[in-house]
Amino acid sequence: MEQGHTLTLAAFGSHLLVGLSRAMILFIVSSGLSFVLGVLRVPNVAHGSLYMIGAFAAYAVFTAVGGGSTGFWLALIAAPLVVAAVSFGAERSLFCRLYEREHLMLLLFTFALMLILDDLVKIIWGAEYRSIMAPDYLKGSIIVFGSSFPRYNLFLLAAGPVVAVALWLFTNKTKIGKIARAAAVDREMVGAVGINVSWVFAFAFVLGCFLAGLGGALVAPTVSITLGMDHDIIIEAFLIVTIGGLGNIWGAMVGSLIFGITQSFGVLLWPQFAIVFPYAAVVIVLLMRPTGLLKSVW
Amino acid sequence: MGRWNRKTLLLCTALFVVLLLLPAILPRFYTYILASIFVTSLLAMSLNLVVGHGGLYQFHHCAFYGVSAYTVALLITKAHVPYWIAFGAGPLAAALVGFLIGWFCVRLSKLYFGMLQISLGSLIWALAFRWYSLTGGDDGIHGISMPDLISSTKNSYYFVLIVLTISLILMYIILKSPFGTTLQATRDNPERCEAVGINVRRHQLAALIISTFFAGVAGILYVVVEQSVFPDLLFWVFSLEIFIMCLLGGWFTFAGPIIGAAIMVSLRTFVGVYTEYWTLVLGVLLILLIFFLPEGVMGFVLDKFGTSATHRETGGSH
Numbered sequence: 001m002e003q004g005h006t007l008t009l010a011a012f013g014s015h016l017l018v019g020l021s022r023a024m025i026l027f028i029v030s031s032g033l034s035f036v037l038g039v040l041r042v043p044n045v046a047h048g049s050l051y052m053i054g055a056f057a058a059y060a061v062f063t064a065v066g067g068g069s070t071g072f073w074l075a076l077i078a079a080p081l082v083v084a085a086v087s088f089g090a091e092r093s094l095f096c097r098l099y100e101r102e103h104l105m106l107l108l109f110t111f112a113l114m115l116i117l118d119d120l121v122k123i124i125w126g127a128e129y130r131s132i133m134a135p136d137y138l139k140g141s142i143i144v145f146g147s148s149f150p151r152y153n154l155f156l157l158a159a160g161p162v163v164a165v166a167l168w169l170f171t172n173k174t175k176i177g178k179i180a181r182a183a184a185v186d187r188e189m190v191g192a193v194g195i196n197v198s199w200v201f202a203f204a205f206v207l208g209c210f211l212a213g214l215g216g217a218l219v220a221p222t223v224s225i226t227l228g229m230d231h232d233i234i235i236e237a238f239l240i241v242t243i244g245g246l247g248n249i250w251g252a253m254v255g256s257l258i259f260g261i262t263q264s265f266g267v268l269l270w271p272q273f274a275i276v277f278p279y280a281a282v283v284i285v286l287l288m289r290p291t292g293l294l295k296s297v298w
Numbered sequence: 299m300g301r302w303n304r305k306t307l308l309l310c311t312a313l314f315v316v317l318l319l320l321p322a323i324l325p326r327f328y329t330y331i332l333a334s335i336f337v338t339s340l341l342a343m344s345l346n347l348v349v350g351h352g353g354l355y356q357f358h359h360c361a362f363y364g365v366s367a368y369t370v371a372l373l374i375t376k377a378h379v380p381y382w383i384a385f386g387a388g389p390l391a392a393a394l395v396g397f398l399i400g401w402f403c404v405r406l407s408k409l410y411f412g413m414l415q416i417s418l419g420s421l422i423w424a425l426a427f428r429w430y431s432l433t434g435g436d437d438g439i440h441g442i443s444m445p446d447l448i449s450s451t452k453n454s455y456y457f458v459l460i461v462l463t464i465s466l467i468l469m470y471i472i473l474k475s476p477f478g479t480t481l482q483a484t485r486d487n488p489e490r491c492e493a494v495g496i497n498v499r500r501h502q503l504a505a506l507i508i509s510t511f512f513a514g515v516a517g518i519l520y521v522v523v524e525q526s527v528f529p530d531l532l533f534w535v536f537s538l539e540i541f542i543m544c545l546l547g548g549w550f551t552f553a554g555p556i557i558g559a560a561i562m563v564s565l566r567t568f569v570g571v572y573t574e575y576w577t578l579v580l581g582v583l584l585i586l587l588i589f590f591l592p593e594g595v596m597g598f599v600l601d602k603f604g605t606s607a608t609h610r611e612t613g614g615s616h
Binding site for chain 1: 588
C-alpha cells in the first residue's frame with residue numbers, strides 16, 4: 001500500500017498525521033476501557049465487540065435515514081447510545097449480580113458477553129462488508145506538508161482532544177464523576193457513606209461502553225465495517241491501557257499516541273512488519289516501567 | 299483417603315484401557331475428535347498448573363503452544379531434521395520462551411502479569427502472522443509429513459494418548475511433590491510464604507517453565523494430529539478459550555481441565571454442525587456456568603460426591 005514512499009519529510013509528516021488520527025480512535029476506545037478498569041477493576045473483554053456494534057449501529061442509522069450529512073451526524077449520536085443501551089441491559093440484568101464474586105468470574109462474564117454479542121452481530125447484520133460515507137465537507141483531502149491528507153482524519157484529530165477534555169471535565173467536575181473516581185480508589189468507603197456502589201458501577205460501565213460505541217461510530221467512515229473488526233482493537237486497547245497505567249485517562253492518551261505513531265511509522269519503515277512495531281514499543285515500555293507510564297488509579 | 303486413591307487409580311487404568319481399545323470400534327472421524335480432545339486437554343492441564351495451582355493470571359498460554367508447534371513444523375519442513383529431534387526441540391523452545399517471558403512477568407502482580415504476557419505473546423503472534431517467507435503468514439504451514447509410525451489417524455491417536463498419559467502422570471507427581479504443594483501455598487498466601495522464607499517468584503517462574511514445557515508437548519501433539527500449523531494457534535482469543543476450559547472443568551481440581559477441554563472441543567464440533575452460531579451457545583453456557591457452577595463441572599461433582607480434598611481458600615479474590 002505504502003510502497004514508493006521514500007523517507008522524505010513529506011512522507012514523514014503525513015505518516016505522523018495518520019498515526020495521530022489513528023491514535024485518537026485508539027484513545028477514545030481505550031479511555032472507555034480504562035475507565036471501566038479503573039472503577040470496576042474488570043478488563044472488559046467485550047469492549048471490542050461494543051466498538052464493532054457501534055460501527056454497525058452507525059451503518060444501520062446511516063442507511064435508515066438515507067445517508068448524507070444528516071445521516072452521518074445522526075449515526076454519530078445514535079450509535080454510541082445504542083451501545084450504551086446494550087451495555088446497560090447486560091449490566092443490570094446479569095453483570096451487577098457478580099460484583100461480590102471472584103474477580104476472574106467478572107472477566108469470564110465479559111468474555112461470554114463478547115461471544116454472544118459477536119454472534120448477535122453476525123445474526124443481525126451478516127458477514128458482508130458495509131460502509132458509510134462521511135459528509136462531503138469531510139471527504140477528500142487537503143495538502144499538508146506537501147502531501148495529501150484526508151479531511152476526515154483532521155476531523156478525528158479534533159474529536160480526540162474534545163472527548164479527552166469532556167471526559168476529564170466529567171470525572172473531575174461533576175458529582176457523579178467524582179463519586180466514580182472515589183469508588184475506583186476505595187469502594188468500601190464510598191459504600192459506607194451511603195452511596196449505592198452498584199449504580200456507580202453501572203454508570204461507569206455504561207459510560208465506558210458508550211466510548212467504545214463512539215469510537216466505532218467515528219471509525220466507521222474510514223474502514224469497511226465487518227465481523228472481526230473487534231479483535232484487533234480490543235487487544236490494542238488493552239495494551240494501551242497497560243502501558244498508560246491502568247485506569248488513568250491521560251495514560252490512555254499517552255499510550256494511544258505511542259501505539260498509533262509507532263504503527264504508522266512501522267508502515268513507513270518496514271511495511272511487512274508494521275504490525276510488530278507497536279507491540280515491540282509496548283514491550284519496551286513495560287520492561288522499563290512495568291506498571292505503566294502514568295500512575296495507575298489503584 | 300487411601301481407599302479413595304486406589305479407587306481413582308483403578309478407574310483411571312480402566313479408562314486408559316477403554317481409550318486404548320476405542321479406535322478399534324470408532325469411525326475414523328471420532329478417533330480424530332478424541333485425539334483433538336486429548337491435545338486440548340493437555341494444553342488446558344498445562345495452563346491449569348499455573349492458573350489453578352499457582353494462582354497466576356496466565357492470559358496468553360497458547361503462545362507457548364504455538365511456539366512449539368511452529369518449531370516442530372519449521373524444523374521438519376524447512377530444516378528437514380529427523381522427526382524425533384524436532385519433537386524434542388518443540389517443548390524446549392516453548393519452555394525457553396516461557397522462561398524469557400516469565401522472567402519479566404513474575405515481577406508483576408495479577409492483572410499486570412496477564413497484560414504483559416498478552417503483549418509479549420501478541421508480539422510472537424504478530425511475527426508468525428507477518429513473516430510470510432518463514433511461517434507462511436496467514437496460511438500457515440500445511441501437509442507436514444509425519445514418521446510412518448504415527449502418520450495414520452489411528453496411530454497418531456495412540457501416540458497422543460500415550461504422551462498425554464505420561465504427561466499427566468508427571469504433572470500429578472510434580473503437583474504432589476514438595477514443590478507442588480509449596481506452589482499452591484504461594485497461591486493461597488504469598489505474604490505468609492515470603493515470611494517463612496519461600497522465594498515466591500522463583501517458584502512461580504519454575505511453575506511457568508514447567509507449564510510452558512507441557513504446553514510445548516501439546517504443541518507437538520497438535521502437529522501430529524493436524525499435520526499443519528497456522529497463526530490462530532497463537533491468537534489471544536484461543537488463549538482465553540483455554541482459560542475457560544480450566545474454569546469450566548474446575549480449576550481447583552486436578553482433572554477438571556480435561557473435562558473442560560472435552561466439553562469445548564465437542565461443543566465446537568457438534569454444535570458447529572447444526573449452527574454457525576456456536577460461540578453464541580458457548581457464551582450462554584458460560585454465563586450459566588458462572589451463575590450456577592462457579593467451581594466448574596469437576597468441582598461440582600467432587601463437592602457432591604467426592605472427598606473434601608479439594609477444599610481451599612478462595613485464592614486471588616482481591
